Amino acid sequence: MKTAAVLSLLAAVAVAKPHPHGHAQFHKRECANPTVVVVYELDGGLIDDVEAQGGVKNGTLRMEDGGDVQIAAKPEPTPSPSPAPASQPVQKAQEKPQVSESSFSSGGGGDASDFPDGELDCSVFPEKYGAVKIPWTNLGGWTGVQKPNEVSTTGFNDIMTVTTSQCEDGNCCVEGAYCSYACKPGYQKVQWPDMQGATGQSVGGLLCKDGKLRVTSSKTKQLCGKGTDKVSVKVKNKMGKNVAICRTDYPGTEAETVPVDAQPGTEVPLTCPDADNFYNWQGTKTSAQYYANPAGVSVEDGCQWGKPGGNTGNYAPMNFGVGFRDGSAWISIFQNVPTTNEKQKYTVRLEGDGMSGTCEYKDGQYCSDTGCNEKGCTVSIASGTIYYILE
Structure with a gap:
C-alpha cells in the first residue's frame, strides 16, 4: 500500500488555484480569524475547496485525523452571502424567452462509428467518435480522469483523481488513466472496464495505455449509445x-x-x-x-x-x-x-x-x-x- 499524502486545512487570504492530490488525507489547522478563507494544502501546495470536495466524494481524499470533511466549507461571509436563487416571476404569455449566455454547444456524433482502438494518441479528445468536449472541467474536454495506482484480484485500489495541474503538456488523459467523457443529450457513455474499484468505487472511460486510447468495454467499440428504445x-x-x-x-x-x-x-x-x-x-x-x-x-x-x-x-x-x-x-x-x-x-x-x-x-x-x-x-x-x- 502506498503512503498517503497529507492534505492540510488552513487559513489564507485567498483561495489558490487547483494543485495535485492523490489518495490523500486531510489535516486540520485551527484558525483564529473568522473572516479568512479556508483552503487546503497538499505537500506544500494548495488546492481549492471544490477540488477537495470532489476527491472526498469519489474516495480519493480523506481526513488524516478522521474528522468531518464537511469542515471543508468556507466560513459564512457577513452579512449578505449565499445568494438565494432569484425568485421566478409568474410566466406571462407575452414574455420573451431569454436564451442562456452559455457558450457551450453539445455537439458530437452520438453513437458514431466504432472507435479505432489503440490508434489515437491520448492527447487527442475523440470528438469525431461521438464524445462531447466539456471545457469547464479544465481536463482537455474529459469529464473526469481516474488513475488507479494499485490493481489486485479484487479490483482497483488507490484511485487518484487527476487534476488540471497534473496534466502533461496540456494532456490530462495521462498514462494508465481512465478518461471519461460526455455524450450528446439522448446518448450515454458506454465505455467502462469490467474490473472496478475493490471497495466499491466506480471507474469509467477510455484507457490511456502506451500513449494510445484504448476501449475498455468488452461489449462494444462505440463510445456513445442510446438507452432503452421502449x-x-x-x-x-x-x-x-x-x-x-x-x-x-x-x-x-x-x-x-x-x-x-x-x-x-x-x-x-x-x-x-x-x-x-x-x-x-x-x-x-x-x-x-x-x-x-x-x-x-x-x-x-x-x-x-x-x-x-x-x-x-x-x-x-x-x-x-x-x-x-x-x-x-x-x-x-x-x-x-x-x-x-x-x-x-x-x-x-x-x-x-x-x-x-x-x-x-x-x-x-x-x-x-x-x-x-x-x-x-x-x-x-x-x-x-x-x-x-x-x-
Whole structure:
C-alpha cells in the first residue's frame, strides 16, 4: 500500500488555484480569524475547496485525523452571502424567452462509428467518435480522469483523481488513466472496464495505455449509445430561462459534469438507461441521476461541483431519476437530500400517456395520487414518451 499524502486545512487570504492530490488525507489547522478563507494544502501546495470536495466524494481524499470533511466549507461571509436563487416571476404569455449566455454547444456524433482502438494518441479528445468536449472541467474536454495506482484480484485500489495541474503538456488523459467523457443529450457513455474499484468505487472511460486510447468495454467499440428504445424521456421547458440539467458521470468520478441544457421553449431528451445493458455496481443494476439547477444557471456553472451554501451542481435543489427495468421506465422527481433542503422555485410535472399515476412538484411539495410530501414522487410507464414539464 502506498503512503498517503497529507492534505492540510488552513487559513489564507485567498483561495489558490487547483494543485495535485492523490489518495490523500486531510489535516486540520485551527484558525483564529473568522473572516479568512479556508483552503487546503497538499505537500506544500494548495488546492481549492471544490477540488477537495470532489476527491472526498469519489474516495480519493480523506481526513488524516478522521474528522468531518464537511469542515471543508468556507466560513459564512457577513452579512449578505449565499445568494438565494432569484425568485421566478409568474410566466406571462407575452414574455420573451431569454436564451442562456452559455457558450457551450453539445455537439458530437452520438453513437458514431466504432472507435479505432489503440490508434489515437491520448492527447487527442475523440470528438469525431461521438464524445462531447466539456471545457469547464479544465481536463482537455474529459469529464473526469481516474488513475488507479494499485490493481489486485479484487479490483482497483488507490484511485487518484487527476487534476488540471497534473496534466502533461496540456494532456490530462495521462498514462494508465481512465478518461471519461460526455455524450450528446439522448446518448450515454458506454465505455467502462469490467474490473472496478475493490471497495466499491466506480471507474469509467477510455484507457490511456502506451500513449494510445484504448476501449475498455468488452461489449462494444462505440463510445456513445442510446438507452432503452421502449420509452422516450424528454424535458419540455416552458419558462423564459434555461435550466441546466446535469447527469452524474457514472461510472467514473461521479461528478455532475454531463450536461443537458434545456433552453426556453424547447424539448431535449434525457437518456433512460436500460438496466439490463447498463453499468452494474457490485452486481446491482443502476439507473441515471440528474441534478436540476435553478432556472437561469448556465451548464458551465451548474454542471460541476457546487459550493457549500450554494444552490448549483451537487447542491442543486432537485434530482431526476431515470431508468428502465422489468418492462417499465421508472421516472422520478425528488429533493436533493441530505445535501440540501433548499426548494426549487419552479414547477416540475411528469406527463405522458399510460403513466402509472401522477407526480408533480410545486411550492416545496411533491404530490402524487396518494398525497403530498417533501421528499419526492415516482411513476412508471411501459412505452411511449414521458415529459418533465418545467414551468
